[in-house]
Amino acid sequence: MFGAGQRAVRRPQPAGAPPDAPVVPPAVRARGVVKSYGGREAVRGIDLTVAQGETFAFLGPNGAGKTTTIRMLCTLAAPSAGSIEIAGHDTRTAPRQVRRSLGLVFQETTLDPELTAEENLRFHADLYALPAAGLGERIDAMLGLLGLRERRSSLVRTFSGGMQRRLEIARGLMHRPRLLFLDEPTIGLDPQTRAQVWTHLAEVRRREGTTVFLTTHYLDEAEQCDRIAIIDEGRIVAEGSPDALKAVIGSDRVLLRTDDDEAAAALLRGRFGLEPAVADDGITVRVPDGARLVPMVCAGLDVAVYEVVVSRPSLDDVFLHFTGRGIRDDRPAGGTSEAGGGS
Ligand SMILES: Nc1ncnc2c1ncn2[C@@H]1O[C@H](COP(=O)(O)OP(=O)(O)OP(=O)(O)O)[C@@H](O)[C@H]1O
Structure with missing residues (x-):
């Protein structure tokens, strides 16, 4: 099935494929995309492919280039270099087809607070010239x-932040886009409301089959996506499923708090051949299997151990590994960290 504005292209088929099976173009295909503002590159040569139906996250700190990239992908900004195809349509040569095949939810609200929820959706339908037949059902x-549904006749100015964000998503889906862009969809919302938005997004994927491309700096949100690209200072530094990215770290983190951290670190080096990092909050070692190490260490160290914490690799570790800093850390790239690259 192809949605509005999409086209199937016929390309050489892999061995075994039916000879005339159409090849579905990826939802997003970007090559060598650069965006410069006054000589400064905000986006520095991005290559990206997102398959139809995927939920894809652009994970990066403030200023990494996420919004700039999304603006180029949805034709709101022209790349300084490189090429972008959305569902097989080039953003430069076929911007109208591109716009018809995507829905947008930006950080800034585009809802009219003096209209009801339903009126806002009708307004969007008019903008997209959606046929009147079936419109009431689609809005519903x-x-x-x-x-x-219960708030369809309420003025949007009476809505909470979370409700407004959900209405933005409903609005972005009205014209049945195959691809939905969400720029920081839960920014400014409390944790409970964020979780609600995600529950609804999962439902959107399940029922509408929409490809979702979102930007976030929340690790727990990136964790829920099929694939993630980590962007830092305008470059994609890593890309893969959350599990694949964590597998790159490949080791557990064991934090020990002891009576004498320096002595314990020396013992860990000498007796266990480990490379501990000593910091204010204790000693950290990275090992393939933290759970196996703990009893050996507790029995083999001659200093009192007060606390042991074993953590599986997290996306925070992944971010640290690829960028040299934590995602909530505002130091410039290249700064050092206690875990020192993490692997
Ligand atoms: N119109 C513009 N003119 C000049 N510089 C810009 C413009 N838009 C973005 N930038 C710069 O480009 C860089 C990337 O910004 P961008 O908004 O894409 O980052 P981001 O990852 O989306 O972060 P945030 O979530 O804070 O918006 C920043 O240094 C920003 O100051």
Whole structure:
């Protein structure tokens, strides 16, 4: 099935494929994309492919280039160099087709606070010249999908932040885009409301089959996506599924708090051949299997051990590994950290 504005292209088929099977173009294909502002590169040569149906996250700190990239992908900004195809359409030569095949939810609200929820959706339908037939059902379905059916006649200015964000998503889906861009969809929301938005997004994927491309600096949100690209200072520094990225770290982190950290670190080096890092919050070692190490260390160290924490690799570790700093750390790239690259 191809949504509005998409086209199937016929390319050489892999061995065994039916000879005339159409090849579905990826939802997003970007090559060598650069964006410069006054000689400074905000985006420095990005290559990206997102398959149809995927939920893909752009994970990076403030100023990494996420919004700039998304603006280029959805034709709101022209790349300084490189090429972008959305569902097989080039953003430079076929911007109208690109816009019809995508939905947008930006950080800034585009809702009219003096209109009701339903009126906002009708306004969007007019902008996209959606046919009147079936419009009432579509509005009802989208309000239901995002949990807003009971508030259809309420003015948007009476909505909470979370409800407004959900209505934005409903609005972005009205014209059945195959690809939905969400720029920091939960920014400024409390944790409970963020979780609600994610529950609704999962429902959107399940029922509408929409490809979702979102930017976030929340690790727990990136964790819920099929694939992640970590962006830092305008470059993609790593890309893969959350599990694949964590596998790159490949080791558990064991934090020990002891009576004498320096003595314990010397023993860990001498007796266990480990490379401990000593910091204010204790000693950290990275080992393939933390759970096996703990009893040996507790029995083999001649100093009192007060606390042992074993952590599986997290996306925070992944971010640290590839960028040299934590995602909430505002130091410039290249700064050092206690875990020193983490692997
Ligand atoms: N219109 C512009 N003119 C000049 N510089 C810009 C412009 N837009 C973005 N930048 C710069 O480009 C860099 C990337 O910004 P961008 O907004 O894409 O980052 P981001 O990862 O989306 O972060 P945030 O979540 O804070 O918006 C920043 O240094 C920003 O100051």
